[in-house]
Amino acid sequence: MSIAADTIRNGVDSEKMYATLDLIKAQPELAKFQFRATNRWIDEAHNRSTIKGFYGAGGEDTTRTEEFQLDAGEPAILLGRNTGPNPVEYLLHALAACLTTSIVYVATARKVELTSVESTLTGEMDARGAFGLDDEPRNGFERISWSVRVTGNASEEKLREVVERARNRSAVYDMVTNGVPVSVDVTAG
Amino acid sequence: MSIAADTIRNGVDSEKMYATLDLIKAQPELAKFQFRATNRWIDEAHNRSTIKGFYGAGGEDTTRTEEFQLDAGEPAILLGRNTGPNPVEYLLHALAACLTTSIVYVATARKVELTSVESTLTGEMDARGAFGLDDEPRNGFERISWSVRVTGNASEEKLREVVERARNRSAVYDMVTNGVPVSVDVTAG
Numbered sequence: 001m002s003i004a005a006d007t008i009r010n011g012v013d014s015e016k017m018y019a020t021l022d023l024i025k026a027q028p029e030l031a032k033f034q035f036r037a038t039n040r041w042i043d044e045a046h047n048r049s050t051i052k053g054f055y056g057a058g059g060e061d062t063t064r065t066e067e068f069q070l071d072a073g074e075p076a077i078l079l080g081r082n083t084g085p086n087p088v089e090y091l092l093h094a095l096a097a098c099l100t101t102s103i104v105y106v107a108t109a110r111k112v113e114l115t116s117v118e119s120t121l122t123g124e125m126d127a128r129g130a131f132g133l134d135d136e137p138r139n140g141f142e143r144i145s146w147s148v149r150v151t152g153n154a155s156e157e158k159l160r161e162v163v164e165r166a167r168n169r170s171a172v173y174d175m176v177t178n179g180v181p182v183s184v185d186v187t188a189g
Numbered sequence: 190m191s192i193a194a195d196t197i198r199n200g201v202d203s204e205k206m207y208a209t210l211d212l213i214k215a216q217p218e219l220a221k222f223q224f225r226a227t228n229r230w231i232d233e234a235h236n237r238s239t240i241k242g243f244y245g246a247g248g249e250d251t252t253r254t255e256e257f258q259l260d261a262g263e264p265a266i267l268l269g270r271n272t273g274p275n276p277v278e279y280l281l282h283a284l285a286a287c288l289t290t291s292i293v294y295v296a297t298a299r300k301v302e303l304t305s306v307e308s309t310l311t312g313e314m315d316a317r318g319a320f321g322l323d324d325e326p327r328n329g330f331e332r333i334s335w336s337v338r339v340t341g342n343a344s345e346e347k348l349r350e351v352v353e354r355a356r357n358r359s360a361v362y363d364m365v366t367n368g369v370p371v372s373v374d375v376t377a378g
Binding site for chain 2: 010011012013016017020021024025028031032033034035036037038039040041043044045046047049051054056057061063064068070072074075076077078079080082084085086087088089090091092093094095096097098100101102103104105114116117118119120121122123124125126127128129130131132133134137138139140141142143144145146147148149150151155156159160163164165167169170171172173174175176177178179180181182183184185186187188189
């Protein structure tokens with residue numbers, strides 16, 4: 001195998017990964033990030049977020065040439081027109097994506113070559129909370145289940161360690177399980 | 190104005206909304222929902238969720254004829270190729286979308302006609318947590334800021350009440366601020 005082939009693992013440049021970690025160790029202020037989303041109501045439950053710029057590694061990112069657009073909606077039973085996944089489904093996706101990426105990055109750092117990462121997430125809710133009909137059920141999911149299957153060139157034990165480490169370092173898993181303070185600024189009229 | 194025009198407010202069928210609320214009051218078991226996402230790793234930080242079916246209102250939904258596909262990725266500075274918004278940006282979108290939809294539904298229920306709902310969310314994080322370099326900064330956002338501007342045919346006071354009620358009933362706001370238990374099931378090898 002060539003040196004280049006050794007450097008890329010799971011599609012990730014492992015040399016760049018180690019270099020990034022060393023750089024942040026030397027200059028911790030480079031680890032400060034600010035991510036953003038701008039959302040606009042379109043009609044009924046249809047709204048759209050645009051995502052492009054962010055701050056990180058000491059400056060404003062310029063590598064994204066086009067903005068990402070995400071459309072949300074609700075199914076008819078929840079008074080919408082299926083213009084996109086609904087917000088709680090987007091939350092399940094955010095959690096799934098973060099756990100998958102974390103598994104890939106941890107595996108790369110530990111020299112494990114993955115062949116597949118597949119997961120299913122389910123969230124259970126009693127909509128009486130969000131509908132404001134009852135104070136008893138909470139508004140959001142009462143619980144979320146994450147079921148993941150990972151295969152690769154390592155023992156079952158090592159693959160399980162990779163998953164466990166990934167879960168312990170996932171940004172969205174941390175936020176969804178522990179909560180985050182949200183400040184609110186309203187302009188009306 | 191015709192009766193039909195009176196029924197539709199903010200694009201939402203208010204008569205259907207009231208009928209839905211009455212139905213759930215009479216049969217609370219109809220409020221039980223299960224939402225789902227299935228995620229598959231593609232390469233490097235690129236992974237994709239598919240979202241289609243859900244359980245609600247006493248049965249499995251059949252109104253979605255096609256599945257939604259959501260691609261996640263990371264920018265180069267975070268070792269990806271910008272194949273989509275990253276997971277924490279998706280979380281900001283989930284929160285934005287839920288708060289916007291909640292504002293629209295609360296306004297509709299309170300007979301307020303909105304002309305615009307626009308919001309910007311920012312999340313601040315120190316990536317040393319997620320990178321596993323330091324136990325001090327948490328993995329996820331330290332804080333999220335939600336800045337929203339709402340206009341419509343009501344007083345500033347009433348519009349602010351709508352926003353406040355929406356925040357108090359938003360499913361994603363509840364989950365992001367209070368956290369949710371997540372169960373884990375791993376299959377490896």
